[in-house]
Amino acid sequence: MKLSKELKSEVMQVYDTWWHSYLNGDVKTYDSFLDENYRFVGSTDAENYLDRLDTTKFFEATAYQLAGKAQLRNRTVNLEIINELIFITDLADAYFLYDAEWSYYSKFRFTSVIKKSEAGLKFIYQHFSAPDSKAGEGETIGFEKVANENIELRDAIKRRTIDLENKNRELEATMNELKATQAQLIQSEKMASLGELTAGIAHEIQNPLNFVNNFSELNTELLSELEDEIEKGNTAEMKALTDDIKANEQKINHHGKRADAIVKGMLQHSRTSSGVKEPTDINALADEYLRLAYHGLRAKDKSFNATMKTDFDENIGNVNVVPQDTGRVILNLITNAFYAVNEKKKQNKQGYEPTVSVSTKNAGEKIEIRVSDNGNGITQKVVDKIFQPFFTTKPTGEGTGLGLSMSYDIIKSHGGEIKVETKEGEGAEFLILLPVSVKN
Numbered sequence: 001m002k003l004s005k006e007l008k009s010e011v012m013q014v015y016d017t018w019w020h021s022y023l024n025g026d027v028k029t030y031d032s033f034l035d036e037n038y039r040f041v042g043s044t045d046a047e048n049y050l051d052r053l054d055t056t057k058f059f060e061a062t063a064y065q066l067a068g069k070a071q072l073r074n075r076t077v078n079l080e081i082i083n084e085l086i087f088i089t090d091l092a093d094a095y096f097l098y099d100a101e102w103s104y105y106s107k108f109r110f111t112s113v114i115k116k117s118e119a120g121l122k123f124i125y126q127h128f129s130a131p132d133s134k135a136g137e138g139e140t141i142g143f144e145k146v147a148n149e150n151i152e153l154r155d156a157i158k159r160r161t162i163d164l165e166n167k168n169r170e171l172e173a174t175m176n177e178l179k180a181t182q183a184q185l186i187q188s189e190k191m192a193s194l195g196e197l198t199a200g201i202a203h204e205i206q207n208p209l210n211f212v213n214n215f216s217e218l219n220t221e222l223l224s225e226l227e228d229e230i231e232k233g234n235t236a237e238m239k240a241l242t243d244d245i246k247a248n249e250q251k252i253n254h255h256g257k258r259a260d261a262i263v264k265g266m267l268q269h270s271r272t273s274s275g276v277k278e279p280t281d282i283n284a285l286a287d288e289y290l291r292l293a294y295h296g297l298r299a300k301d302k303s304f305n306a307t308m309k310t311d312f313d314e315n316i317g318n319v320n321v322v323p324q325d326t327g328r329v330i331l332n333l334i335t336n337a338f339y340a341v342n343e344k345k346k347q348n349k350q351g352y353e354p355t356v357s358v359s360t361k362n363a364g365e366k367i368e369i370r371v372s373d374n375g376n377g378i379t380q381k382v383v384d385k386i387f388q389p390f391f392t393t394k395p396t397g398e399g400t401g402l403g404l405s406m407s408y409d410i411i412k413s414h415g416g417e418i419k420v421e422t423k424e425g426e427g428a429e430f431l432i433l434l435p436v437s438v439k440n
């Protein structure tokens with residue numbers, strides 16, 4: 001095959017028609033010039049080794065990006081025939097329409113191979129490339145530009161790192177502020193509960209104090225009345241007034257003692273136990289406090305009497321506790337139990353035998369101390385409150401309501417538990433569980 005004038009113009013017509021379709025998004029014409037075995041290598045990552053179908057699909061999808069917006073100027077088109085195939089090399093300046101202006105983009109290089117067959121002239125291969133935009137004049141590869149870009153990138157990363165570090169510092173400062181605020185909140189929460197406690201105590205003391213104040217004011221009035229009667233020499237009136245004054249004085253004394261008991265109880269309660277844990281014979285301790293409680297009550301009330309039952313587990317050995325504190329817990333439980341049976345006894349129930357039992361048991365990991373009574377038990381409404389400080393159902397002067405709350409704190413500080421079981425009208429049982437940390 002020779003490159004005759006006719007062939008040349010035939011090829012150029014095909015070539016120009018094809019280009020026209022390419023630059024104007026005419027998919028049908030574009031596709032009609034491609035051979036079944038068409039191959040294309042383009043300048044972007046996607047445009048590699050595509051077959052005819054893929055190439056046309058790709059063109060169809062991207063044609064709008066070029067259609068009417070691209071122009072090739074200053075073209076140098078060269079035709080050659082090699083081995084019965086027509087080679088076309090095409091160099092051109094590409095211009096693109098942007099913002100209503102044509103601007104130079106880059107040099108385009110197009111290589112096409114056309115085969116002449118019965119079907120006519122068809123492209124069997126095309127390659128398109130644009131010069132490496134990173135390469136400078138006289139360079140084949142844009143090392144310098146790439147290196148500069150890398151430096152710019154590194155600088156950008158540095159700036160970003162500094163930004164991030166600043167942000168981190170800001171966050172840290174915010175964190176610290178939050179921590180400080182939190183600590184302040186905890187502190188004010190503590191202050192609030194301290195305030196509540198103080199208010200509770202004040203309320204407790206206010207009550208007996210009011211009685212003391214009122215009765216002493218009343219007595220002052222009665223005393224001036226008494227002075228008047230002395231002047232009048234009215235002995236009968238004098239006697240009546242002194243009786244009133246005496247009765248008031250007794251009330252003052254009673255409520256003064258109540259306030260005293262509250263303060264003493266509080267002091268005991270707030271006392272930070274300086275006690276040291278030591279191996280303690282729990283059975284002996286329980287026995288000792290049982291006697292203490294009994295005789296204490298007998299000293300106050302000669303008529304008081306109750307049956308005491310003990311059941312001590314001899315295998316309990318010595319348990320590591322603070323003896324004074326544990327003793328106080330046992331004492332309080334026993335005192336409560338005696339009080340309960342004594343109350344029931346006052347109801348004069350037929351055949352009632354007031355009984356208080358104390359027992360211990362080695363339960364392996366834990367030891368159990370049980371204090372039970374056959375008093376009237378505790379109602380459900382009351383049982384929920386018995387461990388609260390100052391909760392008492394006893395009349396003024398007989399209880400401050402600190403016994404069980406103190407006991408709870410002590411047992412807790414020993415890592416133990418205190419539980420109650422009760423049946424209304426039948427009695428109550430308090431169970432202390434203590435962990436056996438050191439057992440001798």
Ligand SMILES: Nc1ncnc2c1ncn2[C@@H]1O[C@H](COP(=O)(O)OP(=O)(O)OP(=O)(O)O)[C@@H](O)[C@H]1O
Nearest residue numbers: 336337340377386392393399400401402403404428
């Ligand atoms: N064994 C019991 N039987 C019936 N009620 C009980 C028994 N033990 C405690 N309670 C109830 O629990 C309340 C609180 O007991 P707690 O020992 O804390 O205070 P208190 O005995 O009233 O006063 P304090 O012990 O400070 O002198 C008692 O007032 C009583 O109502």
Ligand SMILES: [Mg+2]
Nearest residue numbers: 332336403404
């Ligand atoms: Mg008590």
